Amino acid sequence: MIIRCNSCKYSFLILFVILMESMYPLTPLPGGKALAREGSITEQYGQRCQQLFAYADSTNEPNYFVAAAKLSRKTDIATGVRMIEELLSDPTASGRGMFVIYELMAAYLYGFEKIPPELRRKIRESFRTRPLYRGDTENHWVMYYTGLYLAAQTWKGYDGDSWYTGKSSGENFREAEGWLNEWIKITTTIGQGEFDSPTYHMVFLSPMLVLAQFAEDPVMKKRAEMMVHYLLADFAAEHLQGMYCGAHSRDYPYDAIEPGRAPMTGWAWLFFGQTEPVMRTEVFAAALSSYRMPEIIYHVATDRSKPYVHTETKRVRNIIRFNKQRTPPVHKYTYMTKNFCLGSMQGGILQPIQQHAWDITFVSDKPNNSLFTLHPSVSERELGMFFPEEMKFVVDEVARFHTVYGKEDKWASSSPYEQTFQHKNTLIVLYNIEDGAKFEHIDGFFPKALDERVYESFSRNSPLNSRWIFCRAGDTYIAYFPLQPYEWIEEENCWRLRSHFLRNGSIVEVAEATDHNSFKEFQEAIKSNSLDVERFERNLEVGYTNLAGDRMSFTYAGQRLLNGNAIDFKSYKLFNGPFLQAEIGSGTLEMKYEKMNLFLDFNNP
């Protein structure tokens, strides 16, 4: 078992642990079928929790959740107390306030009985003397207001002099409650803003689990539990063998090229169990709690017996400059099979810095299970859209924290010059890079883990069907048609496809190996498909008929036509697939799997 606690990125996030059953008996979840009744799935979940607890018992590295585990399970009270005392004295905690506040409250509430009175007083006092920064992203606020809600609930009746905010307990509570309710409402009606992130999804799950565990108000408690269902279901529908697939609002470059090692894989392991036990310590938030995932979500995450299309509507992070619409919609399209997922969002700047607009994620016994392209965009305008700092130097500032942001070879980018059109297993991606953009090339990540990579030299004079690049990754076949000449750059973990043309793009078709007699036969079949790229150079217009016979026509900044019919993003629901259904504005989510179903209604929790 591997335990990861990426200290450079998440020294602040960390974990927690506890044998909840002893303190908090299992309670049925709202509208859900508790896994506790299900036998083997529950037993396996319990075994994985025990692996987490074993880790908690074995480590002495200060961490609020580990401390909570040691205290509540009474395995090492002295060390748990020492950890909390040490963390309370951390001089950097204020700036990391949004991370600290809910972790501290989790430790306090889980470990309450074993925390000595003097330490309890110190913890209380810290809420008077130590300012805690609220942060500036959606996950920051979920963590911050969860922590403030629980703190204000715990220490009722204190006046403003007793809180770092200068507000009374009641004022703090109402503020936190107000925002949490607003976030739940927005998320379940127009979509999450910081959505489907292989890294950050966990810091929505984690505070919601703590809130569900400790909120005294039964309505808030139920809403939080339902949000955990909601967030897990959102993940489950785009989950494949431990990997968070498709397009993401925020993805770190190293996770984009190795999705099986992203933080959410730890959550997949705990809840779905389909991966090696590569754990993130953050998942202790779940293991400690009395929360039990409804069985239906397990099946949504793991049944890949039939290919399916799943679409979602999310929203762009708040835009403060250069757009009259504060949070425009994001339209996601995901095609899932047993061995691969092809996913995309429509393109353009939909999130700052870490956008991952499309990819193929495939099952393989090798690392680097993804293939995608991007334009490495860097612009003060992009950052100015989302950050209030001065645009002229915000690029340099962001690059200090996200060190790859300004680099030409980065593997995460939100480009205003990229657009996609996907239908099931086929994707067209077009680029129209502005002359003078900082980087005037596109890059493609072709992992070395590919079992085969077959291509001929690109020549403008050669037949179109000779330009295809064919890849085999386990039981997945990939056909990639580059619209412009390119070069291969060999790197440690990939062959980088780089193409230096402003007008650029590709056509991608992916298939299950079992749908073809051989990799060779797949190649020949693809080569016989109809390609129309004559108007690409002039009009950025491409047409392609895939193996299923579906005709896709796509013009950059123009129409997306499927068999002659225009795609209308306005028809997208919040969730639309065989497992999940939700209308825009509904405040509901309906889950279906065979004869099972679960309906979440946030309007009437």
Added chain:
Amino acid sequence: MTAQHLKVAMPTGSNNEVGKTTLYAVTRSTEKFRIFGRDNPTVGLFTTSDRGKTWQHWGWHYTKCFSATIEPNSDGKIIYLACGNGVQKSSDSGKNWVITTGWEMTECLKIAIDPENTETVYAATAYGIFKSQTGGQNWQEKNRGFESTFTPDVVVDPHNSQVIYAATEAGIYISTNRAESWRLLGLQGKGIRTITYSSHTTGTLLVGTEDDGIFISTNSGETWQAINDGLESLTVYCLAQDPQHDRVLYAGTFRGGVFKSIDGGNSWKGCNTGLTRLDIHALLVDPTDSNAIYCGTIGGGVFVSEDAGANWRFGGLETSQVWDLTMQY
């Protein structure tokens, strides 16, 4: 008094050693910059009463703070900070602080106080203008009429507090009913960074812009004229007017350092001797001494000139991004 000072200070005769002034600096971050303020203990509000030789920190260390405004006639006791967390207020000269805003307000960039009724406070934020009529206890969004709500600056007309000016990314806006509604006043489509109301001439306004240099209006904003002759950078984050000499102006720019005009903006000349950073985000002329000029740099701390900008010396807060300077005198 300059308009800048109208926003902040009245004489106190306090315990200052030099020029009887206290300089307030708001630092946004240091070389250890983190976009959300992590691991960054040297941000927030600092004061000096000896022209930058020594500094004292007040309030939160770990915060994202953009500017400070001192309530007129409060003897320096009432201070507002425009912060990422909202608006923070101190009523005891910075010893204790209250976050006056809820979750509805964030990314606050500038505060302006009605000099006729100091309970009326305006906050310019990344999401528009908010107004409080209760000294910050309650706030209401006041964005009716804006094309764009990104508002980095707000100024109350010192001669008529019904009139409010707001800098937006889509031009300069005016309200004639205390922010209840807004209309475009001019410079449509230009990103306005800063507004200064002349302390010498009624109806004269100066603005610095994101990419178009400096504009002046002498008729309360009805018409505008570019005044960029000699200006080597057209990104102007801050402007200051000599409180004693109406024709003497200073401009702080991106990459160009400080520029000075002695003819009311008709021509500008760089005055950067001794400045080691040329990204200037804050400028202030000591209202009690026209030779004493302060500038806040991006990443280089504070610089002080004691000869009206001819020479600069380092004035402390090394490596800080100094977003705002203001003064109590």
